Amino acid sequence: MQTLTKDRFRYGKGIRLIDDSGVEYLDGVSGTFNLSLGYNHPHVVEKVQEQVGNLSHMSSTFTEPYVDEVLAHLVEYAPNGIDAGWMRDITGSTANECATKIAQKYTGANDIISLFLSHHGQTQFATGISGNAFRRRKFPNSAVPNSLHVPAPYCYRCPFNSSQPNCGFQCIEAISDQIEYASSGSIACMIIEPILGNGGNIIPPEGYFQRLRKLCDEHNMILIADEVQTGIGRTGYMFASELFDIKPDIITLAKGLGGIGVPVAAVIMQSRLDVLEKHEHSFTSGSNLISVTAAKSTLEVVSEPGFLDEVKLKGEILGDLLGELDMKYASIGEARGVGLMWGLEIVDQDGAPDVAKANAIIERAFSDQHLILRGSRYGFGNVVKVRPSLTVTEDEIAQIVDKLDAVLKSVG
Ligand SMILES: Cc1ncc(COP(=O)(O)O)c(C=O)c1O
Known part of the structure; x- marks a missing residue:
């Protein structure tokens, strides 16, 4: 499980959390999937x-x-x-x-x-x-x-x-x-x-x-x-x-x-x-x-004109990139999603659900890559979820997937 302490993070900026020492973490799951507009959208x-x-x-x-x-x-x-x-x-x-x-x-x-x-x-x-x-x-x-x-x-x-x-x-x-x-x-x-x-x-x-x-x-x-x-x-x-x-x-x-x-x-x-x-x-x-x-x-x-079209487009970009990871790593049984709501089904060599590996990916993403992810079924499931805020940029999507790629490489 992730070892987040309550007072570790001081600020939120866009889709990032910043800790006491100024280190930035990329939030790939928009808090508890609730930060649709990120941590500090100026209008809200x-x-x-x-x-x-x-x-x-x-x-x-x-x-x-x-x-x-x-x-x-x-x-x-x-x-x-x-x-x-x-x-x-x-x-x-x-x-x-x-x-x-x-x-x-x-x-x-x-x-x-x-x-x-x-x-x-x-x-x-x-x-x-x-x-x-x-x-x-x-x-x-x-x-x-x-x-x-x-x-x-x-x-x-x-x-x-x-x-x-x-x-x-x-x-x-x-x-x-x-x-x-x-x-x-x-x-x-x-x-x-x-x-x-x-x-x-x-x-x-x-x-x-x-x-x-x-x-x-x-x-x-x-x-x-x-x-x-x-x-x-x-x-x-x-x-x-x-x-x-x-x-x-x-x-x-x-x-x-x-x-x-x-x-x-x-x-x-x-x-x-x-x-x-x-x-x-x-x-x-x-x-x-x-x-x-x-x-x-x-x-x-x-509901601003074009906002939801952007989400669709960014969703396709995220889906394509996660699809590439799916082709690359046997531990991904399926990358599935729509819009900015994606999940990676993590499997063992026999195709069975691999909950331990899913949790290892989430832990390593946090500790090694400063990428925040979450798992399915409150950590008892084998799906790693990727759901950044709707305001995520294309560049940030690429960063999330690059970090995930590095983690998957290290977890094997
Ligand atoms: C689909 C769905 N319904 C309801 C809830 C419950 O919402 P809340 O935690 O605000 O009570 C959740 C929370 O995760 C959810 O994912």
């Missing part, structure tokens, strides 16, 4: 500073005009008739809880379906509906009643030992089976990440989301896209739902919405689903003005 810094000076917090009764501006901006980009929103959360975990509450209240149904390897947050509830059971082991209340988990569309390691394009989408068939034989028969929603981020940068195959939408319609299930990682430009689109044509009923957002790391979350939905009362879901800091201002100014930057 200016707007947040101004807001702190004026007014940091009011009761959410009074913040509505500020919140409405952000929601109006978000729904401009939202697919599938999403035209309303709720901004009373500060984290992705409770935003997801909010979305499932909406689905349960609207449908009057109970069950929540999610994917193996999914990560929807760290509260007991969010851990419960996530698909990494090992993280629930010591916490009995995280066994969420009515929560069902189904195999992920992980084509590189297909759980059915099948392969595209002739697999018949057995992973979708498996959801039908769960509904038929394992659910209570009263299903409120299915929650998915467009790209399973924490699970290993897993991108479902073409056609998956269309089949999933059909299944949701057949069973009157609300489809929730957890875009906490993929939202706000990460894939080169404001929402990955647009890229993959997902057609969700609800989208949850956090992380990148705060631009420079200011915590903020949002839930956007079709207005028929705008059913919650304030007393049913609201947190003290949920729509505090620092967060809302960070979201507003971040959206201003991301």
Whole structure:
């Protein structure tokens, strides 16, 4: 594991962290994948500073005009008739809880379906509906009643030992089976990440989301896209739902919405689903003005003409360079990603997941190359993630990949 101490770094500049002695580290993963605009984007810094000076917090009764501006901006980009929103959360975990509450209240149904390897947050509830059971082991209340988990569309390691394009989408068939034989028969929603981020940068195959939408319609299930990682430009689109044509009923957002790391979350939905009362879901800091201002100014930057096209272009450059590393090193089983959201599947000589090597790469990148990377499944997975801020330059992309190249050479 990386041995970062809390006070080691003093400043952030662009995509760099600078320590006490002035040594610079290149952040290849934008903090916790949340610094969509890097450490100190001038527009967001200016707007947040101004807001702190004026007014940091009011009761959410009074913040509505500020919140409405952000929601109006978000729904401009939202697919599938999403035209309303709720901004009373500060984290992705409770935003997801909010979305499932909406689905349960609207449908009057109970069950929540999610994917193996999914990560929807760290509260007991969010851990419960996530698909990494090992993280629930010591916490009995995280066994969420009515929560069902189904195999992920992980084509590189297909759980059915099948392969595209002739697999018949057995992973979708498996959801039908769960509904038929394992659910209570009263299903409120299915929650998915467009790209399973924490699970290993897993991108479902073409056609998956269309089949999933059909299944949701057949069973009157609300489809929730957890875009906490993929939202706000990460894939080169404001929402990955647009890229993959997902057609969700609800989208949850956090992380990148705060631009420079200011915590903020949002839930956007079709207005028929705008059913919650304030007393049913609201947190003290949920729509505090620092967060809302960070979201507003971040959206201003991301929606500047040409910004998302640049992300797409830089994503292609990063993808090509990582593809070259994939060809060069046998320890990379697959380099997969889209936009600025990439992962390297690290394997041993038999092609099995090599968690130890993935962690060694991350450690060496930090100690030898001053490059910050992160691993999948909280360090228990074998995927090394590369996700710089959307403001990364082409030169910095080349530097990240050069450093990674040196590390892979040394790790063997
Ligand atoms: C896809 C996804 N959803 C939800 C969350 C939880 O967000 P937060 O840590 O803000 O509660 C995360 C955090 O890593 C995430 O990656």
